Amino acid sequence: MNFALNIQGSPYTSNSLWSALNFAQACLNEGHRIHRVFFYHDAVLVANTLQAPPQDEMNLTSAWQILGQRYELDLCLCVASCLRRGILNDSEAQRFEKTTSNLATGFNISGLGQLIEASLVSDRVISFGA
Amino acid sequence: MTQLLFILSHPPGSSIYAQEAFDAALAGSAFSNIAILFVGAGCLQLIEPKLAVEAHQRKDFQRGFRALPDYDVHDVYGCEDSFKQFGLHNQTLVIQPTLLTRVDISAHLNAAQRVLCF
Amino acid sequence: MMLHTFNSSDAYRLHGHRPSAEDLILLIEDGVFATTQQDLTQDKRIRVLREDLAQRGLPEPTAITCITYSDWVRLTIESQHCLSWTR
Numbered sequence: 168m169n170f171a172l173n174i175q176g177s178p179y180t181s182n183s184l185w186s187a188l189n190f191a192q193a194c195l196n197e198g199h200r201i202h203r204v205f206f207y208h209d210a211v212l213v214a215n216t217l218q219a220p221p222q223d224e225m226n227l228t229s230a231w232q233i234l235g236q237r238y239e240l241d242l243c244l245c246v247a248s249c250l251r252r253g254i255l256n257d258s259e260a261q262r263f264e265k266t267t268s269n270l271a272t273g274f275n276i277s278g279l280g281q282l283i284e285a286s287l288v289s290d291r292v293i294s295f296g297a
Numbered sequence: 298m299t300q301l302l303f304i305l306s307h308p309p310g311s312s313i314y315a316q317e318a319f320d321a322a323l324a325g326s327a328f329s330n331i332a333i334l335f336v337g338a339g340c341l342q343l344i345e346p347k348l349a350v351e352a353h354q355r356k357d358f359q360r361g362f363r364a365l366p367d368y369d370v371h372d373v374y375g376c377e378d379s380f381k382q383f384g385l386h387n388q389t390l391v392i393q394p395t396l397l398t399r400v401d402i403s404a405h406l407n408a409a410q411r412v413l414c415f
Numbered sequence: 416m417m418l419h420t421f422n423s424s425d426a427y428r429l430h431g432h433r434p435s436a437e438d439l440i441l442l443i444e445d446g447v448f449a450t451t452q453q454d455l456t457q458d459k460r461i462r463v464l465r466e467d468l469a470q471r472g473l474p475e476p477t478a479i480t481c482i483t484y485s486d487w488v489r490l491t492i493e494s495q496h497c498l499s500w501t502r
Contacts, residue, residue, distance in 0.1 A: 168492055173413060175314075182422065182444040182467075189466065193484035208317055248317065279324035286301060286411045287329060291491050294414040296422060296501035297314065306430070306500065337430050337500075378433075403435050406417060406496055414499040 168199045171285035176297040177209030178227050183295035184213050188230055190293065195238050203241040203285035206274075208297060211244045211254050216271035232273040242274045243281045299372060300329040302409035308338040309359065315342050316358040318415030323361070323368060325413070332372035332409065333365075334402065335394060340379045345389045362392045376402060418494035423502040424449040430500045434460065439490060441482070443467055450476045462490070 172191060176183025191201055206213065213228055220226055235242045244254065253269070256276050260268035270276060286292045303322040307314045319342075325331045335343060346357050365373060375394035380386060397405065406412060419434045421427040422444040434440055442449055443464045448471070455461050456478040465481040468474070475481045482490070491497050 170491075175415070186422075186443055186467075189484045190487060193488045197485060197488050199488070207321065208314060247320065251313070279321055280328060282321065282413075283301065283325050283328045286325075286413055291497065292411050292413060293491060293497050294499040296414060296499040304498065399433055399435075403417075406498075409496070412496040412498060 168290045169288070170194055170199055170201045171282075171289035171292040172201065172204045173282060173286070173292060173294040174204065174206050174210040175208040175295060178213050181209070181297045183297060184210055184227055184231070187293075187295040188227070188234065190295075191234060191240070195234075201238070201240055202289045203243055203281060204235075205282040205285060206242070206244045207248055207282065209248075209252070210295075210297075211248045211252055214242075214244055214249075214254055214271045214274040215269050217269045228271055232271065235273045244270075244274055244276045245282070246276050246278055249276050298330065299332040299405070299409040300411065301325045301331045302405065302412045303331060303333045304339075304412060304414045305333060305335050305342065306337045306339040307415065308341045310341075313355065314415070315339070316356060319358055319361060321413065321415060322370075326365075326368040326370050331370055332374065332405065333370065333394075334374045334376070334397070334405070335379070336376045336402075337379050338383070340375055340383055340385055343375065343385065343388075343390045343392065343394065345391050359391045365392070374402075374405065416494050418490050418497045419500060420497065421446040421449070421500050424452055426500045426502050436460075439494065441487065441490065443487075445471075447471060447473060450479065455479055462486075 172187050174187045178184055255268045256270040257268045305318050309315045322333055373394045374397050377396040377398050417438045420441045420443050423446055427449045440460045441462045447463055447467045462480050462482045465483055
């Protein structure tokens with residue numbers, strides 16, 4: 168089966184990014200495909216490469232990067248959610264004349280159309296609310 | 298046929314959640330035949346904001362509900378039980394959705410191709 | 416059949432749309448605290464995510480089916496839609 172994940176919760180005030188990560192891992196272990204993981208609302212904050220969590224805490228961002236790389240997942244962030252919250256790739260940083268970009272590797276920024284397309288073509292869409 | 302049913306269940310007010318959820322529904326309308334269902338505290342989004350536009354700290358996104366027909370969105374539903382729970386029958390609403398009973402909601406969920414929860 | 420996930424006990428108690436008799440209910444995240452607050456054993460539709468109980472130091476309640484993430488994946492396949500209810 169083909170899944171689309173719609174993740175909405177913030178990294179530190181919600182469990183949704185962890186739940187989705189474990190669900191995605193279980194899904195792939197069971198031999199299913201994940202068409203796209205779409206990060207919306209505060210969930211885009213997971214892709215901020217400027218985070219520096221303490222060494223003795225689990226690193227959610229790298230956990231997603233590792234899973235994404237291993238299974239070649241499309242980890243797609245909503246551009247409008249990103250711009251509001253200051254998650255910028257190089258081209259957006261240039262466009263808004265910011266001093267730096269901060270998009271973590273392995274993630275990409277695109278539009279809401281990606282969520283809609285993923286929902287329509289996948290067999291199941293699973294929302295992980297805030 | 299409804300390709301995408303958007304369930305909006307968050308209240309307006311302190312978070313931007315409701316506004317962004319509505320943005321997702323509008324994006325959905327550009328690509329597919331959608332329906333919107335207001336459930337639980339999400340029904341509170343339908344109350345007409347009382348402040349002048351310039352007094353709002355947040356965008357008065359609910360005005361966009363009136364434009365839904367322009368986006369070719371005609372299936373806008375509200376949960377009847379939630380309307381009772383929040384006393385919405387006596388409120389001035391931005392738009393009046395078609396109210397659905399619990400049984401009606403199940404039927405609409407069954408008929409929808411995909412459901413997106415916000 | 417629909418699968419309704421609840422991620423807080425408030426979401427479970429207060430949500431607007433009550434699941435139908437043939438639906439399944441899955442308590443995840445802080446939704447697992449509902450097992451400490453009320454007797455859920457009469458409702459045979461309820462499942463609880465085992466990992467989230469363990470994360471919060473809660474015992475697995477007897478007479479309620481506790482499931483793994485892999486079970487959750489299988490339930491989503493058996494369900495027509497998966498509905499996420501949050502606080």
